[in-house]
Amino acid sequence: MHMADALLSPTVGGAFWAATGATTAYAARRLRKDINEKLVPLMGVLGAFVFAAQMINFTIPGTGSSGHIGGGMLLAILLGPHAAFLVIASVLTVQSLFFADGGLLALGSNIWNLGFYPAYIVYPLIYRSIVRDNPTARRVAIGAILSVVVALQLGAFSVVLQTRLSGISELPFRSFLLLMLPVHLVIGLAEGVITAGVVNYLRSIQPELLSSRPSSGRSLRKVIIAVSVMAVITGGLLSWFASVNPDGLEWSIQRIYGEPEIQSKENPVTEKLQAIQEKTAILPDYSLPSEGSEETDSGEAWPNPDPGTSISGLVGGFMVLLVVVIFGLGLRRLSGNGNRE
Amino acid sequence: MSHHIIEFRNVSFTYPDGTAALRDVSFRITHGEAVGIVGPNGAGKTTLIMLMNGLILPGGGEVMVGEVPVTRKTLSEIRRKVGVVMQNPDDQLFMPTVREDVAFGPSNMELPPEVIEQRVDEALREVGALHLKDRPPHRLSGGQKKAVAIAGVIAMKPDILVMDEPTAGLDPGARRQLIEIVKGFRHSRIIATHDLDLVLEVCERCILLHGGAIKRDGPPGEILLDAQLMQESGLALPLSATV
Amino acid sequence: MEIGSNFLNIGYLDSLSYRASPVHRIDPRIKTIVTIVYVVTVVSFPRYEVSGLLPFFIYPVFLISVGNIPPGFVLRKLLLVSPFVVMVGMFNPIFDRTPMLELYGVEISGGWVSFTSILLKFVLTISTALLLIATTSFTGICEGLGRMGVPQVFVVQLLFLYRYLFVLVEEALRMVRARDARSSGKRGKGVRVFIHLVGVLLVRTIQRAERIYAAMLSRGYTGRMPLRRTHRIGMKELIFLSSWILLFLVMRRYNLSLYLGILLGQDGMR
Ligand SMILES: Nc1ncnc2c1ncn2[C@@H]1O[C@H](COP(=O)(O)OP(=O)(O)OP(=O)(O)O)[C@@H](O)[C@H]1O
Numbered sequence: 001m002h003m004a005d006a007l008l009s010p011t012v013g014g015a016f017w018a019a020t021g022a023t024t025a026y027a028a029r030r031l032r033k034d035i036n037e038k039l040v041p042l043m044g045v046l047g048a049f050v051f052a053a054q055m056i057n058f059t060i061p062g063t064g065s066s067g068h069i070g071g072g073m074l075l076a077i078l079l080g081p082h083a084a085f086l087v088i089a090s091v092l093t094v095q096s097l098f099f100a101d102g103g104l105l106a107l108g109s110n111i112w113n114l115g116f117y118p119a120y121i122v123y124p125l126i127y128r129s130i131v132r133d134n135p136t137a138r139r140v141a142i143g144a145i146l147s148v149v150v151a152l153q154l155g156a157f158s159v160v161l162q163t164r165l166s167g168i169s170e171l172p173f174r175s176f177l178l179l180m181l182p183v184h185l186v187i188g189l190a191e192g193v194i195t196a197g198v199v200n201y202l203r204s205i206q207p208e209l210l211s212s213r214p215s216s217g218r219s220l221r222k223v224i225i226a227v228s229v230m231a232v233i234t235g236g237l238l239s240w241f242a243s244v245n246p247d248g249l250e251w252s253i254q255r256i257y258g259e260p261e262i263q264s265k266e267n268p269v270t271e272k273l274q275a276i277q278e279k280t281a282i283l284p285d286y287s288l289p290s291e292g293s294e295e296t297d298s299g300e301a302w303p304n305p306d307p308g309t310s311i312s313g314l315v316g317g318f319m320v321l322l323v324v325v326i327f328g329l330g331l332r333r334l335s336g337n338g339n340r341e
Numbered sequence: 342m343s344h345h346i347i348e349f350r351n352v353s354f355t356y357p358d359g360t361a362a363l364r365d366v367s368f369r370i371t372h373g374e375a376v377g378i379v380g381p382n383g384a385g386k387t388t389l390i391m392l393m394n395g396l397i398l399p400g401g402g403e404v405m406v407g408e409v410p411v412t413r414k415t416l417s418e419i420r421r422k423v424g425v426v427m428q429n430p431d432d433q434l435f436m437p438t439v440r441e442d443v444a445f446g447p448s449n450m451e452l453p454p455e456v457i458e459q460r461v462d463e464a465l466r467e468v469g470a471l472h473l474k475d476r477p478p479h480r481l482s483g484g485q486k487k488a489v490a491i492a493g494v495i496a497m498k499p500d501i502l503v504m505d506e507p508t509a510g511l512d513p514g515a516r517r518q519l520i521e522i523v524k525g526f527r528h529s530r531i532i533a534t535h536d537l538d539l540v541l542e543v544c545e546r547c548i549l550l551h552g553g554a555i556k557r558d559g560p561p562g563e564i565l566l567d568a569q570l571m572q573e574s575g576l577a578l579p580l581s582a583t584v
Numbered sequence: 585m586e587i588g589s590n591f592l593n594i595g596y597l598d599s600l601s602y603r604a605s606p607v608h609r610i611d612p613r614i615k616t617i618v619t620i621v622y623v624v625t626v627v628s629f630p631r632y633e634v635s636g637l638l639p640f641f642i643y644p645v646f647l648i649s650v651g652n653i654p655p656g657f658v659l660r661k662l663l664l665v666s667p668f669v670v671m672v673g674m675f676n677p678i679f680d681r682t683p684m685l686e687l688y689g690v691e692i693s694g695g696w697v698s699f700t701s702i703l704l705k706f707v708l709t710i711s712t713a714l715l716l717i718a719t720t721s722f723t724g725i726c727e728g729l730g731r732m733g734v735p736q737v738f739v740v741q742l743l744f745l746y747r748y749l750f751v752l753v754e755e756a757l758r759m760v761r762a763r764d765a766r767s768s769g770k771r772g773k774g775v776r777v778f779i780h781l782v783g784v785l786l787v788r789t790i791q792r793a794e795r796i797y798a799a800m801l802s803r804g805y806t807g808r809m810p811l812r813r814t815h816r817i818g819m820k821e822l823i824f825l826s827s828w829i830l831l832f833l834v835m836r837r838y839n840l841s842l843y844l845g846i847l848l849g850q851d852g853m854r
């Protein structure tokens with residue numbers, strides 16, 4: 001469920017980076033305040049544990065295919081929200097760098113989707129209010145399964161929203177949602193069962209590990225206030241998107257209601273290029289869509305309405321690629337010689 | 342040089358889950374001694390070592406380092422004097438590079454940077470690992486990790502060097518090198534190990550632990566070569582004694 | 585996606601990052617900033633842009649050549665993570681069928697153009713992220729992040745995670761091998777055994793954390809992690825930074841492909 005750079009617009013990617021950055025700073029500050037130095041190595045190895053646990057696969061009953069766990073909710077249960085958020089963020093950072101999962105711009109969104117919801121929404125609101133300070137096997141099981149399912153649904157919803165707001169993919173909001181939510185419901189149930197099993201296993205052999213979290217002193221009311229604040233911030237963020245990226249949001253809304261697409265804004269670069277194109281008037285041999293349709297549709301269906309631009313661009317682009325490759329080979333030669341020397 | 346003395350006075354320790362790991366243990370190790378602590382799995386060797394630098398505090402009795410009792414208040418002083426090399430070097434090498442790892446202890450002693458740098462080089466040279474300085478720990482072999490872990494402790498210039506299973510998992514060459522390092526250390530050394538030949542070669546005294554109590558305390562030759570005692574304690578004779 | 589092979593790639597990437605090449609020696613902060621500017625620039629192209637993206641291959645190709653990174657490796661990693669993007673992108677040709685241009689008699693819809701654009705952006709952004717880590721040690725990146733204002737708790741977290749990644753993955757693989765050696769076919773690989781294994785691994789991990797903490801205390805840990813600063817920003821760095829960013833901006837502003845196409849078109853056609 002990793003969001004990818006290629007599907008994001010800079011605005012959406014940047015906004016989620018800002019939200020994630022702020023949450024990271026907040027989590028770090030909270031951790032520094034209730035200083036518990038023991039947490040430093042524990043958080044570190046638990047981050048590594050998430051990767052290690054992914055090495056262990058299992059056969060999904062009845063299917064023969066194998067699955068593994070994501071672990072966000074497990075971390076929240078073990079570490080409490082602030083430490084868990086940082087650990088999830090570190091796991092995703094390493095994944096984005098080494099596994100190329102998603103990319104760097106999408107990292108902010110991915111941390112938000114897979115870290116913020118389990119740590120700051122689901123853990124306090126669902127898990128804690130079900131399990132409270134009395135972790136019986138049943139409460140843990142119900143709490144864990146429900147939490148994982150909700151956290152994954154929120155994450156999946158968030159992916160759809162980010163994709164839609166970015167406006168790069170043509171996938172309609174509703175279809176995409178219908179695609180993502182059921183899939184993640186199944187994944188969530190499986191991971192929920194596993195999380196519940198693991199937490200209960202831990203509880204049975206080392207119960208003190210689960211009670212050492214620094215969360216017992218906090219009242220539900222405080223949590224609800226905190227969450228409402230977050231909700232307001234999130235809402236604010238969304239309306240901010242709406243103002244900076246109006247076509248993104250409206251577009252998605254229109255898609256939902258099946259209304260025709262609205263007109264995209266003209267791109268200044270494209271305009272320039274069109275001007276150049278007009279001045280130079282080239283590539284007459286390529287056939288273009290009929291003049292008439294271009295006049296009536298111009299700027300309505302696509303932001304880059306000049307097909308001539310695309311064609312000469314493609315030809316030139318091919319040459320550019322060739323030049324780049326030759327450049328690379330040359331450099332390699334040069335630096336290879338340098339190394340040997 | 343009284344601070345090179347370590348003394349256990351009727352020390353007992355019970356883990357939170359109720360396991361009585363040590364019962365009424367008393368001994369005194371004086372300056373410059375090399376003492377081997379042997380005993381079967383679960384005898385209490387690691388527990389004993391953790392008591393020496395206050396990683397755990399005794400449930401009964403007292404641990405003295407020099408004239409200072411090991412208590413919550415004296416911890417930082419104690420840890421400066423007693424350097425402990427852990428059983429598993431992976432647990433001890435937690436910093437991103439060898440250099441930073443060896444510098445960890447000296448940095449915490451708030452030494453000036455030049456002194457730290459100098460100590461790092463000295464310690465790494467002493468264990469023959471200076472060339473590994475810029476490597477990350479996960480790119481070291483088992484023996485190299487062990488050597489660097491020891492360097493990290495030596496760099497703090499402790500008065501007493503304590504090692505848990507120093508030769509476990511080492512090939513003969515690396516083991517030999519480690520023995521030389523231990524022999525070269527000038528102050529008191531305490532080595533908990535299953536490597537009885539190591540004790541025979543390096544130590545002049547041996548403490549045999551069994552079931553959390555001291556069963557024997559004396560010269561290694563007398564204890565480790567006593568076939569009946571060894572069998573009773575769940576240990577075997579040292580290899581060098583069987584050939 | 586096969587995680588096992590993916591993990592082996594971490595070890596390989598890690599080993600690449602210790603090579604000595606001119607790009608490897610550049611300060612991590614500079615490379616990180618250039619990479620981020622690059623990614624944002626690439627992503628900022630409109631939906632239907634194809635030709636304007638092509639010149640951007642220059643940066644990854646530069647890193648591959650000067651950093652002496654095997655290009656096949658980068659391509660394989662790209663393929664491994666492509667499914668999500670390809671899946672989502674595939675819907676563009678389905679939903680957007682408005683004809684956009686005609687190439688030698690074949691009509692191409694807007695959906696195909698935007699799909700191509702997505703794929704190009706994917707290849708550019710992901711390969712550049714991979715190349716960042718292939719030419720910069722992870723420790724270096726963490727040091728850079730810390731010096732750019734990322735909270736120390738988080739930097740230490742990244743370093744710890746990375747340090748124990750290799751240790752714990754080894755441990756997990758040993759457990760999996762032991763399980764597989766004692767199970768036949770699907771039996772023994774079910775959810776129950778899985779939960780047990782993960783539970784055991786988790787308990788061992790927590791115990792390990794305790795031992796690490798003990799080792800830290802033994803060496804005088806007081807809550808502060810003394811991290812070294814090894815890199816310095818010099819003239820070379822400033823030139824690297826400014827020339828690449830300048831080039832990105834130029835390539836964003838002016839479609840070099842188009843210009844070249846125009847030139848070629850005039851030469852070839854007339
Ligand atoms: N954290 C712990 N909690 C509960 N009991 C423990 C713990 N650590 C050790 N024990 C128990 O204390 C006893 C002594 O253990 P210790 O680790 O000191 O033995 P050891 O002599 O070092 O063994 P080995 O040779 O296997 O390293 C054992 O019975 C062990 O099971």
Ligand SMILES: [Mg+2]
Binds near residue numbers: 386
């Ligand atoms: Mg032991």
